[in-house]
Amino acid sequence: MEILKVNNLNKKYGKGENEFLALKNINLSINKGEFVCITGKSGCGKSTLLHILSGLDSPTSGEIIINNQNIYKMKEKELTIFRRKNIGVIYQFYNLIPNLNVKENILLPVLLDKKDINSKRLNELIKTLGLTTKINSMPNDLSGGLQQRTAIGRALINRPKILFADEPTGNLDSKNSLKVMKLLEYYNKKHKQTIVMVTHDEYLARRCKRNIIMKDGKIINDIRK
Numbered sequence: 001m002e003i004l005k006v007n008n009l010n011k012k013y014g015k016g017e018n019e020f021l022a023l024k025n026i027n028l029s030i031n032k033g034e035f036v037c038i039t040g041k042s043g044c045g046k047s048t049l050l051h052i053l054s055g056l057d058s059p060t061s062g063e064i065i066i067n068n069q070n071i072y073k074m075k076e077k078e079l080t081i082f083r084r085k086n087i088g089v090i091y092q093f094y095n096l097i098p099n100l101n102v103k104e105n106i107l108l109p110v111l112l113d114k115k116d117i118n119s120k121r122l123n124e125l126i127k128t129l130g131l132t133t134k135i136n137s138m139p140n141d142l143s144g145g146l147q148q149r150t151a152i153g154r155a156l157i158n159r160p161k162i163l164f165a166d167e168p169t170g171n172l173d174s175k176n177s178l179k180v181m182k183l184l185e186y187y188n189k190k191h192k193q194t195i196v197m198v199t200h201d202e203y204l205a206r207r208c209k210r211n212i213i214m215k216d217g218k219i220i221n222d223i224r225k
Helices: 046-053 076-086 102-112 119-128 144-156 174-190 202-207
Strands: 002-013 020-031 035-039 061-066 087-090 162-166 194-198 210-215 218-224
Touching (some): 002 194, 020 194, 020 218, 035 174, 035 202, 046 194, 076 087, 087 144, 102 119, 102 144, 119 144, 144 174, 162 174, 174 202
Parallel strands (some): 035 194, 035 210, 087 162
Antiparallel strands (some): 002 020, 210 218
């Protein structure tokens, strides 16, 4: 079942002599439960694509349909609510709230939506992420690996329809990178979580079930394993 559809997507920066086309006529379809890696050399447009797919940036032209909703036909407030309920994002730089502890950071999307806390889901998530003894710790007291696991928890607490990860292991050593990748694989396998991940790590890309390769703002290959 299709969860994401991209039609004729373009992204342009600048005007006149300074015009730069970062994305060129991107067409893409991703099914529910897929784990997709987007790879390519620096400057190829992969992070730009991810930011637009996740609603963090807007395209110059084209359509992005997530869960049968054309997200760029929504008003700003609508898109904000839609993103919080349907989209999870993991960043390279964690983006945790420094004055909130681990548990509070993970629960932030739930609290913003004024929803009841699902204690069973929260406890399972904290246990799976290996954060049981760290729930009261502040971000500045955590290693990079633990901060990224907290960020993963925050992205997954609402069980989003689709999870976007932008270089999620970019600031981690190889040991912690593999731990993060295994956590993502676990949620993909156990909960059929749809994941789209940008990475420059060839080893992690090879572990994905589908690898989209970009060059000069275009998709040049789409490999399914």
